[in-house]
Amino acid sequence: MITISLNNETKEIVANILLSDALVQWGFGETKIAVAINGEFVPRSTYNLRTILADDQIDIVTPIGGG
Amino acid sequence: MTRTAPEKNFTLYGETFTSRFLLGTALYTSPQIMRDAIVQSRSEIVTLGLRRQNPADRAGDAIWQFIQQSGCRLLPNTAGCKSVKEAVTLAEMSREIFATDWIKLEVIGDDYNLQPDPFGLVEASDILIKKGFKVLPYCTDDLILCKRLVDVGCEVLMPWGAPIGTGQGLLNRYNLNTLRERIKDIPMIIDAGLGAPSQAAEAMEMGFDGILLNTAVAKALNPPLMAEAFADAIDAGRKAYNAGLMQKRQTASPSTPTIGQPFWHQQ
Numbered sequence: 001m002i003t004i005s006l007n008n009e010t011k012e013i014v015a016n017i018l019l020s021d022a023l024v025q026w027g028f029g030e031t032k033i034a035v036a037i038n039g040e041f042v043p044r045s046t047y048n049l050r051t052i053l054a055d056d057q058i059d060i061v062t063p064i065g066g067g
Numbered sequence: 068m069t070r071t072a073p074e075k076n077f078t079l080y081g082e083t084f085t086s087r088f089l090l091g092t093a094l095y096t097s098p099q100i101m102r103d104a105i106v107q108s109r110s111e112i113v114t115l116g117l118r119r120q121n122p123a124d125r126a127g128d129a130i131w132q133f134i135q136q137s138g139c140r141l142l143p144n145t146a147g148c149k150s151v152k153e154a155v156t157l158a159e160m161s162r163e164i165f166a167t168d169w170i171k172l173e174v175i176g177d178d179y180n181l182q183p184d185p186f187g188l189v190e191a192s193d194i195l196i197k198k199g200f201k202v203l204p205y206c207t208d209d210l211i212l213c214k215r216l217v218d219v220g221c222e223v224l225m226p227w228g229a230p231i232g233t234g235q236g237l238l239n240r241y242n243l244n245t246l247r248e249r250i251k252d253i254p255m256i257i258d259a260g261l262g263a264p265s266q267a268a269e270a271m272e273m274g275f276d277g278i279l280l281n282t283a284v285a286k287a288l289n290p291p292l293m294a295e296a297f298a299d300a301i302d303a304g305r306k307a308y309n310a311g312l313m314q315k316r317q318t319a320s321p322s323t324p325t326i327g328q329p330f331w332h333q334q
Binding site: 007008031032034035041059061064067 | 091092093094095101114115116117118119120121122123127130131134143144146152153156157159160161163164165231259280281282
């Protein structure tokens with residue numbers, strides 16, 4: 001298991017898991033989202049290429065109203 | 068004569084709109100109220116944002132559905148970003164999720180008045196334009212900042228009327244008039260700080276090209292009616308600008324002819 005930060009909450013997750021699989025596990029499978037890891041944008045086309053590493057800081061955002 | 072038909076010459080990054088009113092989609096008491104306000108505003112562009120959300124929390128779904136159903140062009144923002152890096156990353160996330168390269172760029176420099184960071188704004192605009200974004204920067208009314216934003220490729224400017232959410236109206240008419248006088252060929256939208264339709268009308272009378280606001284509508288007792296009031300004021304202000312305002316003068320001048328005035332007799 002490794003420890004990561006997901007939207008500023010500490011989480012444990014199995015090592016060597018792909019971002020695409022982690023997103024499904026966390027319940028984001030069907031949601032309209034965008035992802036950044038360690039402050040860098042991660043394009044959707046690379047979700048199944050990116051392995052989550054220990055101490056990664058992951059931000060997942062969804063649309064909201066805004067001014 | 069017939070009523071003047073609405074103009075269709077409000078062009079931003081090559082897209083032409085009839086409405087000069089851009090409406091925000093936050094702070095409404097319900098998604099339905101937001102939807103009705105968008106309809107009554109006659110807006111063709113709405114702003115929206117991105118935030119962290121627990122996947123179990125579907126509260127934002129209705130807002131997003133109504134925004135999509137509105138058919139309006141989407142203008143995502145980078146609200147809350149305090150650094151160039153944050154703003155650039157959030158813009159890239161917005162481009163993917165909303166499938167648009169338009170971005171209302173906010174780089175906030177101070178928490179107290181949410182004043183844009185002019186240095187970060189220019190740097191982030193430069194980076195994003197080079198990445199293919201169409202940047203609509205939320206900026207102050209500083210002339211030199213606005214010129215620098217144009218220099219790096221911004222084709223629209225969005226100077227504040229007053230700090231976000233204050234409803235103070237046009238706080239610095241001298242700066243705003245100077246901006247309009249010195250930058251004639253770039254569309255300028257007054258973004259933020261307006262609280263009343265009369266203030267929006269005044270900005271349009273000054274020659275600004277459009278109005279972007281959120282709080283003044285969302286926090287009204289009747290947001291859809293206030294949205295309509297702003298839309299009417301913006302139309303009125305634009306017509307007044309096109310019609311040409313009279314010159315102000317210090318001394319009174321009678322409007323009714325003085326020749327033939329009754330009860331007047333040569334002494």
